[in-house]
Amino acid sequence: MQGLQVQLRSASPIRLEAEFDCGAGELVALVGPSGSGKTSMLRAIAGLWTPADVQGHIRVGGPAWLDTAAGVQLTPQQRRAGLVFQHYALFPHMTAQANVALAAGPGWTVADVQALLARLGLATLSQRRPSQLSGGQQQRVALARALVRVMPKPTVDDTPTPQALPGVLLLDEPFSAVDAPTRQTLYRELAALRQKVSVPMLLVTHDLGEARRLADRVVIVDAGQTLQTGEPARVFASPRNARVAELVGIQNHFEGRFFKDHAGWGRLRWTDAASSDTGLDLAVFDKNKIDDGTPVTWVLNGEQVDVMADGEAPSLAPLGHTRLRCQLLEVLSLGEISLCTLRPEALPSQTITLNLTSRLLQRLQVVSGGWVQLQIAPEALHIMPVRTK
Amino acid sequence: MDWSALHVSLTLAALTTLALLPVGLALARWLAVTAWAGRPVVEALLLLPLLLPPTVIGFYFLVAFGQGSALGAWLATSGIRLVFTLEGLLLVSVLVNLPFMVQPIQRAFAAVPHSLREAAWVSGLSTWQTFWRIELPLAWPGLLAGMALTVAHTLGEFGVVLMVGGNIEGETRTLSVSLYDKVQGMDLQSAHVMALALVGVSLLALTLVLAFDRVGQRGRALQER
Numbered sequence: 067m068q069g070l071q072v073q074l075r076s077a078s079p080i081r082l083e084a085e086f087d088c089g090a091g092e093l094v095a096l097v098g099p100s101g102s103g104k105t106s107m108l109r110a111i112a113g114l115w116t117p118a119d120v121q122g123h124i125r126v127g128g129p130a131w132l133d134t135a136a137g138v139q140l141t142p143q144q145r146r147a148g149l150v151f152q153h154y155a156l157f158p159h160m161t162a163q164a165n166v167a168l169a170a171g172p173g174w175t176v177a178d179v180q181a182l183l184a185r186l187g188l189a190t191l192s193q194r195r196p197s198q199l200s201g202g203q204q205q206r207v208a209l210a211r212a213l214v215r216v217m218p219k220p221t222v223d224d225t226p227t228p229q230a231l232p233g234v235l236l237l238d239e240p241f242s243a244v245d246a247p248t249r250q251t252l253y254r255e256l257a258a259l260r261q262k263v264s265v266p267m268l269l270v271t272h273d274l275g276e277a278r279r280l281a282d283r284v285v286i287v288d289a290g291q292t293l294q295t296g297e298p299a300r301v302f303a304s305p306r307n308a309r310v311a312e313l314v315g316i317q318n319h320f321e322g323r324f325f326k327d328h329a330g331w332g333r334l335r336w337t338d339a340a341s342s343d344t345g346l347d348l349a350v351f352d353k354n355k356i357d358d359g360t361p362v363t364w365v366l367n368g369e370q371v372d373v374m375a376d377g378e379a380p381s382l383a384p385l386g387h388t389r390l391r392c393q394l395l396e397v398l399s400l401g402e403i404s405l406c407t408l409r410p411e412a413l414p415s416q417t418i419t420l421n422l423t424s425r426l427l428q429r430l431q432v433v434s435g436g437w438v439q440l441q442i443a444p445e446a447l448h449i450m451p452v453r454t455k
Numbered sequence: 456m457d458w459s460a461l462h463v464s465l466t467l468a469a470l471t472t473l474a475l476l477p478v479g480l481a482l483a484r485w486l487a488v489t490a491w492a493g494r495p496v497v498e499a500l501l502l503l504p505l506l507l508p509p510t511v512i513g514f515y516f517l518v519a520f521g522q523g524s525a526l527g528a529w530l531a532t533s534g535i536r537l538v539f540t541l542e543g544l545l546l547v548s549v550l551v552n553l554p555f556m557v558q559p560i561q562r563a564f565a566a567v568p569h570s571l572r573e574a575a576w577v578s579g580l581s582t583w584q585t586f587w588r589i590e591l592p593l594a595w596p597g598l599l600a601g602m603a604l605t606v607a608h609t610l611g612e613f614g615v616v617l618m619v620g621g622n623i624e625g626e627t628r629t630l631s632v633s634l635y636d637k638v639q640g641m642d643l644q645s646a647h648v649m650a651l652a653l654v655g656v657s658l659l660a661l662t663l664v665l666a667f668d669r670v671g672q673r674g675r676a677l678q679e680r
Contacts, residue, residue, distance in 0.1 A: 114573050142576040155574035159592045168588070169578035215578060 070234050070266040071125045074110060076117040081290040082106065084122075088234070088283075091264035093256075095277035095298075098287035098313065104270045105152075107287070108236050111268070112149045113142035126234055126266070146233030148212030148265075150240045154204050156196040162207045163192040170214040182210055186255070202248035205240060206255070212236070216265050235267040241276060253280060274315055278302065286310050307450050308363040317419045318366035324350075324449060326358040331386070334364060334447060338415045346412040348388045350447045362449045368420045370446035375430045376437040383441055390440040392418065397434055399424060408438070456648050459625045460633035467541065467629060468609040471548040472556075472602050478549070479556035479601060484590070486557070487564035502558075504551040513618025516547050539621035547619050548609055555604040559664070563597020564590060596667040603667070607660030610653060 069089040076082040084107050088094040096104040109115035111124055113131065116139065124132040131140045148169075156165050167179045183192045186206045196204055216233030241249045257280070260267070271277050277284045278298040286293045286301060293313070294306040305311035311319050322345070325333040332352035337345040356362065376391070383389045392408035395417065404427055408418045418440070432438055482501070486494060504512060520527045520537040530537065537543030567590050575585040591598075613631045620627030622636070630649055637646040 112573075112577050114577065142573070143579050143581060145577075147577055149574070149577045151570050151574060153570065155568070155570040157571060157574070157589055168575075168580070171579075211574075211578065 069127070070111070070268070071123070072107070072111060074107070074120055074122040074124070076120040078119060079117065080106065082110075082117065082120070083291045084110075084287075086285045086292050086295050088266035088268055090266055091260065092282045093260060093267040093269060093280060094295075095269045095271055095281035095284045096287050096292075097271060097274060097277045097284050100272060102287045103290035104287040105238055106290070107292075108149070108238055108268060108270050111145075111234065112147040112236055113140060113145045114149075127232055146216050147236055148215040148233060149236045150205070150208045150212045150238060152239045153243060154196070154208040156204055156207055156211075158196050161193050161195055162188060162199065162203075162210075165196070165207055166210045166214055169211045171218050173219040174214060179210075179214070182214065183207075186210055200248075201244040202252060205244060205248075205252060208240070209255075209259075213259075213263070217263070233265060235263075235265050237267065237269045239270055239272070241271075241273075256280065274302075286313055288313055303367065304448050305365065305450065308452065311363070311365055311450065316365050318368060319363065320366070320416065321361070321363055321452075322449075324356045324358070324360050324362045326352055332356075334362070334449060336364075336413060336416070338413060344413060344415075346390070346410065348442060348447060349386050350444050350449060356449065356451065361452050363452055364450065365448045366418060366442070367446045367448065368418075370443050371420060372441040372443075373420070373422060373426065373430065374439045374441060375432065376439055378439075386444050388442045390442065392438055392440055394432055394434055394436050394438060397427065408440070411437075456645065456652075457628075457630065457633040457637075460628050460630045460649075461652070463541070463625065463628060464610050464630040467544060467548060468606045470545050471552055471609045472605045474545065475549050475552055475556045475605055476598075476602065479553065479560055480598070482553075483557045483560035483597075483601075484564050484586070486561050487567075502554050505554050509551070509612070509614025510618060512547065512551055513615045516543070516615075516619050538619065539623060539627060541620075541626055544616060544620045544627050547615055548612065551612065551615055552605045552608055555608050556601040559600035559604065560594065560597045563594035563600075567593050600664045600667040603660040603663040607657045610656055 069087055069092070071087045072084055074082050074084040080103060082103060084103075086094065086096075096107060098104045106115055110117075110120075111131070116132070120132075121134050122132070123130055123134070126146070130136065130138045131145045132138060156162075157168070160168070163176070163179055163183060166183065167174070167176065170179055180189070180192055183189060186209065188203065188206055188210070191199060191203060196207070199207065212235055216235055218232065241252055244252065253276075269277070269281060281298060283296060284298050284301050285295045286305075288309055294301055294310050301310070302314050302316070305314055305316065308319070320336060322337050323335045325335060327333050327349075330352055332350045334348040334350045335345045336348060391411040393411065394406060395409050396407040398405040402424060403421050404424050406420050406422050406427075408420065410416060410418065430438060482497075486498060517538060518524060520530065520543065522528060522531065522538070527538065535542075537546060571589055571593075572585055575589045576582075580588065610629075611631060612629070613635070616627065616629050616632055617635075620629070620632070622628050622632050628636075630653060634646055634649040634653070637643075637649065
């Protein structure tokens with residue numbers, strides 16, 4: 067009941083079709099390219115941005131912060147949103163302590179604010195101004211200022227059960243302005259914080275790795291639309307459509323056509339965009355979700371592909387596996403891992419990219435220009451309709 | 456040294472600055488944040504006194520408030536006389552000093568990042584509290600610069616003062632007008648003293664303006680980090 071529910075729809079000034087939720091204590095990442103509207107969604111929750119024609123609701127716990135049907139629209143002051151701005155937006159003329167105290171409710175004393183700052187490792191820095199703090203320190207002050215806003219009383223203690231709080235914590239690309247080592251520290255601090263306070267946390271980021279690492283669930287955002295929501299591993303492994311696949315940066319994203327075969331099996335015809343005559347068939351599962359002959363886009367999960375030396379492969383592939391003879395076009399060594407580009411013999415217009423260990427390449431004794439056999443399990447193929455809503 | 460002229464000059468400068476401060480502050484804050492399409496027109500009107508010859512402003516003032524005008528006659532029945540009085544001089548001085556007060560304050564408010572206002576709102580501060588606790592403390596160098604410029608410009612104003620004030624000793628004869636009189640009367644010794652005094656005050660005011668401006672810039676640089 068303490069969670070955040072968002073459902074927003076507007077046509078101008080930008081198109082917005084957002085629907086997602088975030089439970090208390092859950093961390094949900096809004097992921098999308100810049101200009102995709104993820105920050106606008108965050109600002110809409112904080113009450114800083116409300117399109118004139120907006121329809122929908124924002125609820126936190128029970129009460130609505132915005133409900134166009136009921137004519138409810140709270141001001142930013144009335145909402146309990148702790149917002150960490152991208153560049154922190156600390157008040158430059160105030161000390162760290164004053165920055166935090168300013169956002170604290172009447173239940174807070176100076177000592178409480180000082181105690182919170184101490185928890186965040188700022189005990190000795192509380193009398194400094196933002197200009198006298200490093201980027202990471204500024205970020206922690208901004209986090210403290212956002213935290214006091216969602217905490218009516220200063221009771222972040224060491225109790226093992228996290229407290230449920232009435233607000234939301236909104237983090238707008240909070241890690242983008244600090245260097246990599248600081249970012250690692252801040253990641254750990256955020257994880258530690260989640261043990262203590264149970265509040266919905268929304269993280270806006272364009273960094274997929276960050277989302278994958280920090281978030282319980284990700285919401286993929288593009289052109290003002292929330293395209294897909296789910297656990298990071300699931301969204302990355304099974305993007306709902308081609309655009310999501312593109313946004314989550316999936317390699318080996320191809321076109322083709324799906325055909326039904328005998329019971330439970332289908333054929334994925336991998337085609338060439340130029341001519342649909344040439345192509346090769348890959349065995350796939352038929353989950354009865356896609357009609358016979360439907361044009362599809364599909365993704366090859368490189369982790370489920372076996373690579374064998376050209377002469378070494380047994381003559382028969384295991385049931386349902388597809389064998390592809392490929393030429394190794396290019397090997398880019400990145401230390402332990404080599405980025406390999408392969409061209410299927412039967413469809414030379416296409417290329418597959420695989421991350422292979424340098425050890426495997428040594429064992430195969432193959433270099434650029436040589437040939438290998440790929441053995442593709444049906445699980446490695448994820449098929450999506452070309453367009454889905 | 457014409458002490459009564461110095462007194463008139465300082466009184467006029469102090470009153471002009473005091474009267475202009477609230478007006479200029481409100482105008483400047485509004486201009487700094489408004490998205491209204493008519494803003495350039497307002498800004499042009501405010502800058503107009505910089506370009507117009509002071510005699511034009513003085514002339515229109517006399518036309519508007521002189522005995523011959525309906526407004527002047529009506530004011531006279533209420534016992535208010537604006538032509539050739541310190542009150543009239545103060546009114547016109549406020550008008551011609553508008554750009555000197557508004558410009559630096561407007562720039563200072565415009566330099567306060569909007570994200571700071573938003574941060575204050577989501578922290579629970581009302582618009583008024585945000586103004587007093589965040590915007591005003593950050594814009595104060597602009598306020599000081601505007602006040603210093605207004606004082607310096609009022610002390611140096613000549614044409615408008617002569618036309619509207621009418622060079623009445625102890626009432627509307629300012630230091631700059633008195634200086635003119637002294638030169639006319641070939642009293643170059645006194646002229647030198649007054650000219651030097653005016654140079655000194657203006658130089659001091661400008662130095663303060665530039666110093667405040669630097670403080671303001673440092674503040675802005677911090678916010679952009």
